[in-house]
Amino acid sequence: MSAMPRLPLTPEEFRRLAERAARFSSEYLSTLPDRPSFPKVTGEQTEKLYAGVLPEEGSGERVFDDIAQVFELGRPPGPRFFGYVLGSGEPVAAIGDLLASVLNQNLTAWRSSPSAVSIERGVVATLAHAIGCDGFTGSLTGGGSSANLMGLALAREAHAPANVHGAQGGVVYASDEIHMSMPKALALLGLGRENLRLIPADENFRLSPARLEQAITADRAAGKKPIAVVASAGTVNTGAIDPLREIAAVARRQKIWFHVDGAYGALAAMAAPEKFAGLAEADSLSLDAHKWLYQPLDCGCLLFRDGAHARATFAYSGDYTKTFSADPVEGFAFFEESMELSRRFRALKLWLSLRYHGVRAFRASIAEDLRLAQLLADRIRKEKDLELLAPVALSIVCFRHRGFGAASPDELNRFNAAVLKRMHERRKVYVSNATLRGTFALRPCLTNHRATEADVLAIADEALAAARELHSQPATVTR
Numbered sequence: 001m002s003a004m005p006r007l008p009l010t011p012e013e014f015r016r017l018a019e020r021a022a023r024f025s026s027e028y029l030s031t032l033p034d035r036p037s038f039p040k041v042t043g044e045q046t047e048k049l050y051a052g053v054l055p056e057e058g059s060g061e062r063v064f065d066d067i068a069q070v071f072e073l074g075r076p077p078g079p080r081f082f083g084y085v086l087g088s089g090e091p092v093a094a095i096g097d098l099l100a101s102v103l104n105q106n107l108t109a110w111r112s113s114p115s116a117v118s119i120e121r122g123v124v125a126t127l128a129h130a131i132g133c134d135g136f137t138g139s140l141t142g143g144g145s146s147a148n149l150m151g152l153a154l155a156r157e158a159h160a161p162a163n164v165h166g167a168q169g170g171v172v173y174a175s176d177e178i179h180m181s182m183p184k185a186l187a188l189l190g191l192g193r194e195n196l197r198l199i200p201a202d203e204n205f206r207l208s209p210a211r212l213e214q215a216i217t218a219d220r221a222a223g224k225k226p227i228a229v230v231a232s233a234g235t236v237n238t239g240a241i242d243p244l245r246e247i248a249a250v251a252r253r254q255k256i257w258f259h260v261d262g263a264y265g266a267l268a269a270m271a272a273p274e275k276f277a278g279l280a281e282a283d284s285l286s287l288d289a290h291k292w293l294y295q296p297l298d299c300g301c302l303l304f305r306d307g308a309h310a311r312a313t314f315a316y317s318g319d320y321t322k323t324f325s326a327d328p329v330e331g332f333a334f335f336e337e338s339m340e341l342s343r344r345f346r347a348l349k350l351w352l353s354l355r356y357h358g359v360r361a362f363r364a365s366i367a368e369d370l371r372l373a374q375l376l377a378d379r380i381r382k383e384k385d386l387e388l389l390a391p392v393a394l395s396i397v398c399f400r401h402r403g404f405g406a407a408s409p410d411e412l413n414r415f416n417a418a419v420l421k422r423m424h425e426r427r428k429v430y431v432s433n434a435t436l437r438g439t440f441a442l443r444p445c446l447t448n449h450r451a452t453e454a455d456v457l458a459i460a461d462e463a464l465a466a467a468r469e470l471h472s473q474p475a476t477v478t479r
């Protein structure tokens with residue numbers, strides 16, 4: 001037998017590579033403020049460069065030479081990125097991801113990763129405490145979509161048990177502003193998207209408790225089985241927060257599960273708890289630390305009030321996963337409370353980053369995002385060519401250009417879609433879009449700890465500049 005190491009790398013070589021990666025990363029971070037908001041690159045180019053099958057032979061350290069181009073052709077996590085809902089990748093946490101991979105724990109159960117499991121339990125408790133949900137437990141997930149899916153699985157098992165005999169039906173309620181992860185969850189759970197009752201949101205894009213209760217009553221009268229209501233603690237389109245306390249009361253009266261989708265907004269309860277009254281009345285709730293806690297992807301979380309529901313839903317152990325300890329910690333298994341078995345050590349980045357800066361600094365940063373969103377909204381209100389399209393409940397600011405007197409709603413929509421495209425081409429700021437009851441909106445979402453006041457106000461400047469450019473070359477708008 002050969003004594004040659006199979007994947008040779010000495011600790012000294014590892015150190016050289018890691019130092020090289022650290023040097024490169026810190027240089028890259030120092031250039032972020034000056035980078036365009038999106039790289040100049042086409043899909044054809046990236047496919048040609050990267051989508052092929054990799055070679056049989058290794059190239060050694062030279063492969064690290066190629067990293068610079070990968071970064072160059074990536075979308076920079078810079079101070080003027082305001083697209084979708086995404087945090088900006090806090091660098092202490094990024095180091096945490098490297099260390100987590102070196103230790104390579106599998107967070108199935110305590111017996112497989114002792115320190116890591118307790119760290120994840122502590123991080124989850126910290127997140128719950130930070131948003132006023134003391135006593136909730138749960139686990140970290142790949143993101144809000146998985147957390148929402150797991151939350152609805154708890155709801156289904158509690159009110160229409162399906163694990164043994166299969167899905168027997170059940171209706172779930174939400175406003176028509178709910179995130180697409182919900183219809184997806186109903187489909188995956190065998191409940192069917194038709195059984196997601198989408199209740200038209202009110203004029204502030206919120207779920208109306210009265211309409212909710214009417215819909216539940218009507219369904220019961222028609223022989224259906226209501227099982228859960230999902231409220232948004234910050235909708236993806238406008239950031240509207242559903243009236244959580246009133247919805248909790250409806251859920252209690254109607255004896256159905258109360259899940260809160262807080263993937264975008266729930267962490268803002270750290271800075272503005274008064275906006276989230278009723279959050280702690282949820283049976284389950286999702287939140288995303290890779291959104292408004294600025295962590296590198298991926299890092300979602302499902303919290304629940306009562307772990308017994310999670311175990312009733314997910315505990316099904318084959319012999320090889322059975323734990324043999326009666327000790328409540330040493331016998332603890334995340335896989336009995338989660339749909340996942342193998343899980344990476346996501347908690348390490350949070351554990352380092354939250355302790356490095358202190359929870360207080362994160363709270364202050366979220367408060368700053370909230371302030372900057374109001375500042376941008378004020379700027380838009382004062383600008384005669386711009387128009388705010390929704391209340392700014394959190395840090396999403398939906399607005400549009402008035403189109404220099406464009407005649408029809410369709411024309412205005414087309415004009416603003418062209419403004420967005422031109423903004424992307426100008427590469428100074430990055431925002432995404434939403435459609436609010438048929439109206440096309442430019443939609444910056446402020447969850448970026450790198451953004452300054454000037455960066456945020458640049459959003460309005462850039463919308464105006466893009467519109468002016470289009471107005472001076474009108475043919476480009478309708479192309």
Ligand SMILES: Cc1ncc(COP(=O)(O)O)c(C=O)c1O
Nearest residue numbers: 085143144145179235236263264
């Ligand atoms: C309100 C809301 N719910 C759920 C999700 C899904 O989260 P993830 O992308 O982490 O799966 C998002 C993502 O933007 C969201 O904004």
